[in-house]
Amino acid sequence: MSDALQKPFTANRRFTYADYKAWDLNEGERFELIEGTAYAMAAPNDFHQDILVELSRQMGNYLRGKPCKVRPAPYDVRLFYAEDESDDTVVQPDISVICGEEKRGPEGCRGAPDLVVEILSPSNTASEYIRKFNLYMKAGVREYWIVSPESKTVQSFVLQNGAYMGTVYDSGAALPSAVLEGLSITLADVFAG
Numbered sequence: 001m002s003d004a005l006q007k008p009f010t011a012n013r014r015f016t017y018a019d020y021k022a023w024d025l026n027e028g029e030r031f032e033l034i035e036g037t038a039y040a041m042a043a044p045n046d047f048h049q050d051i052l053v054e055l056s057r058q059m060g061n062y063l064r065g066k067p068c069k070v071r072p073a074p075y076d077v078r079l080f081y082a083e084d085e086s087d088d089t090v091v092q093p094d095i096s097v098i099c100g101e102e103k104r105g106p107e108g109c110r111g112a113p114d115l116v117v118e119i120l121s122p123s124n125t126a127s128e129y130i131r132k133f134n135l136y137m138k139a140g141v142r143e144y145w146i147v148s149p150e151s152k153t154v155q156s157f158v159l160q161n162g163a164y165m166g167t168v169y170d171s172g173a174a175l176p177s178a179v180l181e182g183l184s185i186t187l188a189d190v191f192a193g
Contacts, residue, residue, distance in 0.1 A: 018085035036088040042123035050193035068099040076108030079139040094119045112139040119147040143179040152191040
């Protein structure tokens with residue numbers, strides 16, 4: 001991390017998207033900005049990447065020729081987009097699916113994606129996932145999947161009346177999407193890594 005970035009982080013201040021854009025990061029450094037607080041992101045492991053690639057492949061094949069687009073990380077998602085760049089939340093979900101052209105800007109997603117996938121890794125903490133779960137629900141992400149490489153399961157949450165309703169799928173199941181009608185993910189292939 002550059003010295004210019006180090007000092008503001010230790011100053012315990014709140015950041016905006018305008019600040020985030022100006023950070024001079026070393027190659028490979030990634031951060032998320034959640035409600036004005038910066039969080040460093042560790043590089044994912046090999047199995048995590050296998051899962052990411054397979055999920056992206058299956059989604060991308062299904063979405064070919066359709067208006068929705070799949071975007072794997074790193075890809076900035078400004079959940080509470082403000083044109084003046086005063087928004088203070090920028091996340092990089094492992095996979096984002098964005099169905100509205102108006103949400104896709106040159107810098108990334110402007111607003112809540114329609115579907116978000118997060119893949120658990122040893123560096124993620126339980127509090128991080130609780131924070132993101134609540135954040136995605138508040139932002140209006142219509143469908144949220146949490147993938148566990150360790151247990152080879154996917155928790156699928158669908159937003160209904162402002163709250164997430166969840167279902168767990170194991171590695172032998174076909175995972176349907178509530179938002180992308182007709183999409184069914186073959187989890188045996190996802191966890192074959």
